[in-house]
Amino acid sequence: MAAKMRIRKRKIDVNQLADRILAKDRVALSQAITLVESTLKSDNLIARQLLEKIMPHTGKSLRIGITGVPGVGKSTFIESFGETLINKGKRIAILAIDPSSQRTRGSILGDKTRMETLANNDQAYVRPSAAGSALGGLHARTRETMLLCEAAGFDVVMIETVGVGQSEVAVSQLVDFFLLLMLAGAGDELQGIKRGIMEMCDGMVITKADSGNEDRAKMAKNQYQNALHMFPASEKGWLPKVITASSYNKTGMTETWEMICEFVEEMRTSGWFNHNRQSQNKHxxxxxxxxxxxxxxxxxxxxxxxxxxxxxxxxxxxxxxxxxxxxxxxxxxxxxxxxxxxxx
Amino acid sequence: MAAKMRIRKRKIDVNQLADRILAKDRVALSQAITLVESTLKSDNLIARQLLEKIMPHTGKSLRIGITGVPGVGKSTFIESFGETLINKGKRIAILAIDPSSQRTRGSILGDKTRMETLANNDQAYVRPSAAGSALGGLHARTRETMLLCEAAGFDVVMIETVGVGQSEVAVSQLVDFFLLLMLAGAGDELQGIKRGIMEMCDGMVITKADSGNEDRAKMAKNQYQNALHMFPASEKGWLPKVITASSYNKTGMTETWEMICEFVEEMRTSGWFNHNRQSQNKHxxxxxxxxxxxxxxxxxxxxxxxxxxxxxxxxxxxxxxxxxxxxxxxxxxxxxxxxxxxxx
Structure with missing residues (x-):
């Protein structure tokens, strides 16, 4: 808040701010995101100058979208998965989009204690943003925020949304890999309502495969894997994989990362990785x-x-x-x- | 198709076309919808003139939105429900929005035999339209098509969409009453993914309450009714009702209609009915x-x-x-x- 007040009151030195971001200064990054999210016209001009400055230093992160219905355990999964990545020497940024209920206008996430472990880790940067009505349930500046994180040298940027349908389409336009978290539900395996989202995902994780739930999770894995087989082949030529995981026991985390790495390698070889980023730029x-x-x-x-x-x-x-x-x-x-x- | 060709080739007499629509001429109605859906600039001007002409004769129908996931039995429900309304002396129009899969671009509905009974009934008019990418999964001219049907004197206009999330928001901006069809599913009663849609609906019908499925349907009814109770009170001051129905045995149809009539009466008394239509116009x-x-x-x-x-x-x-x-x-x-x- 103090930083936010200050940034509004004195003239911002764009070059200096850009340099501090490139030097991995987290305070500068937070200031820059606040600037980019600002709706003030004067801020917009500076934000554009800043983005132009950092542009050559963007694009090097791996961009991962993570979604799933409320209750699937997104936050705990991201905490556990994030820790795994940090242990592998990665610096990670997490952009959590906080949608508001269409009718109640209340926050769905909102819980201040979310991702405490990561929020206190030097190698992680957690930034929640309220979703706007525009851009399909993303914050209007999620993409620019992601670019700032890339300039600040994060190896992996994760964008988390709640699986309410529309935001997934927007997120799939932001990321390289789209991960769908699913519960080992009873009977909801092949629901039509999820088909569109399932069609978009590059990988699926069945969460909460612990505490006696392991068999159900394994069964769900097989069912979803079969379901994914039934979809027409995607143009990227990748068959989404399904993994069971437990955030509690920290199982399935390395497998998830390996799946993503395998995807990236294949997509780079086939040229789809760049092709996808290019279409996203156009979008x-x-x-x-x-x-x-x-x-x-x-x-x-x-x-x-x-x-x-x-x-x-x-x-x-x-x-x-x-x-x-x-x-x-x-x-x-x-x-x-x-x-x-x-x-x- | 012949009508479509003809309409393009000769100059359209807007006054005559409007008169024919008001005289409940179905061929004229179909021609007018084709005109309104046309993307030709010359057609657009005529379409606007036509809409202006028929405007004073619109607004008198009851507008019902019907949605549900694929497999819930929307078409058979609408056939059975439609017949019930026709037996009560109503003329009904059904606008079926045919969405395309985001990725495969294939039609989800597409089945040419849909609603055969209604399509052959004098008192019913069935018009499928392909969904566009704009307007949240509706056809860009669904609203204008609805107005044309109203001018043609239909008492009830039903707008059917597939429950894939985004189109529901758009449909709720079109209709007076929003009906959600649900299966007596196992375990999916309170899924987060449907919460947004459940929040929007004014009534819910548990379909396929027949062939030994009656008890499950009744149980689902209670569960959904409880779930709806848990939502914060809607600004319209109406608690959505849940009804079990069988399109096969034609049960639950009159109850559904009575629920809608009760809703309309309450909403007219409270003033919300007009208030809602006014906000929709603005939207x-x-x-x-x-x-x-x-x-x-x-x-x-x-x-x-x-x-x-x-x-x-x-x-x-x-x-x-x-x-x-x-x-x-x-x-x-x-x-x-x-x-x-x-x-x-």
Whole structure:
């Protein structure tokens, strides 16, 4: 909080901030993320300069997306898996996206004690961000936050989301490897609702394979592995593997890492690894365009000024939504033309 | 298909088409939906004129959204439920959204024999539409199609989607009552992944309560009813009800209809019914704005012309996605200004 206050009050030296990030200064990293997440226009300009500066130093981390329904044990898995990676000499960053319930607007994660072990480890950096309504349930700056972590030299960046459907599509556009955590459930093995997410994942971990649950976990593993076989072959030519794990007994962690390494090696050899990152870059350019088009429109005075009246007319059935939209867009275009006209 | 060809080839008389729709002419309705779904610019203008014409005659139907995972028996339920409504003297329209698998691009529904009984009934109108990528898995014109059905005098419009998460949010913005179909599953009663959808629904039907499955269905009913009790009270002040039904034995159909009628009566009394429709109108105005902002941008020559080069630069890490986006947006604004400038 102190850092956040300070960053707003004095002029930020972008070069210095970039240098400190590259020197693996965690305070600088946190400041930079706050800056990048800021919605202030003045901050946005500095954030862009900073991102341009650190750009040559990004792209070297392995990007892993981790998802699963609430209760599957994501946090404990990430703690256990993270420790395994740290023991293998890796520095890891964890970006936890905290979605809000659509209706209650309450936080689903929110628990302050999450990932205590990792949060106190020098080799780990844990950053929770509230999910926005845009970008499919990610924070609007998750990608830029990831780039900052890469510049700060983390070997692995994990992005954690709650498995509520839409955010998975967005996360799959951010990461190299998409890991789905599953419970050894009874009867839910082949539910249609998960098919889309199962189709996206590169690997699956059956969690809580301990305390007498081992057999069920093994059975679930076989069922899911069979199910994954039934999907049409993915264009990357990789058949997702299923692993059973226990965060409590710390089993399955090395296997998970080996699976990911095997994936990365195969994908690098086939060229898919780079191909995927390239398509992702393209995807995010378009995401940015859409976000900016919206933001420019809605913050324009002529739009802001008329919005209330138009909404009122639409709400009271005086006008069709489509007609109101078209009219406002026409006025908006006339206005930017007048405002930007160098002759006036 | 013949109707579609004809509509493209001769000039459409909007007044005549509107009159025919209001006279409950099904061929005219189908032509109008094809027109409204068309992506041709010339069709769009006529479609808007047509919508303006029929607007005063819309809003009188009861709008019901129906969702559930594949395998829950949506089509058979809608057939059985639809027949019940027809026997009560209602004319019903069914808009079935056919989503495509994110990866395989294959159709999930696709089965041509769906809803044969209703499709051949004079009092029912069945219209499948392919889901687009925009508007959260709905067809971009589902709302306008619904308005056309209302103008054609249907008492009930049902919008059917597959329960894959994102489309439910969009559907809940379209309808008065949101019905969730559930299987009497084993163990999946309180899965987190469905919580968001459960929070949205106004009623739930446990399907396939027949052939010895009655007890499981009843048990599931109790479990879901308890689960719904645990959610925070909805702002509409309605506690969703759970009903068991069999499309095969045609049980639970009248109960479902009575539940919906009770809901509508309560919501009309409390004022929430109108309040909801008003917010929905507002929501769709904004959806239209976003769709149009995107469409205008991407179809502009300066954007179309440079897109390939920029995508290439972004893909090969010569430029950050955010920077490419900003630059293109700046050029776009300069161009519209030049093109629209009345002095040039």
């Amino acid at each position: 995010w350019m378009h995401e940015w365009i859409i976000q900016e088009l919206k933001s420019q429109f809605y913050t324009h005075p002529i739009v802001a000024q008329q919005m209330e009246t138009l909404e009122e007319e639409v709400m009271t059935d005086k006008r069709l939504p489509i007609m109101a939209a078209m009219e406002l867009l026409e006025q908006y275009h006339q206005e930017i033309q007048l405002a930007d006209d160098p002759k006036t | 769709w105005m904004h959806e239209w704005i976003i769709q149009e902002l995107k469409s205008q941008f991407y179809t502009h020559p300066i954007v179309a012309q440079q897109m390939e080069t920029l995508e290439e630069e972004v893909m090969t890490d010569k430029r950050l996605p955010i920077m490419a986006a900003m630059e293109l947006l700046e050029q776009y604004h300069q161009e519209i200004q030049l093109a629209d400038d009345p002095k040039t």
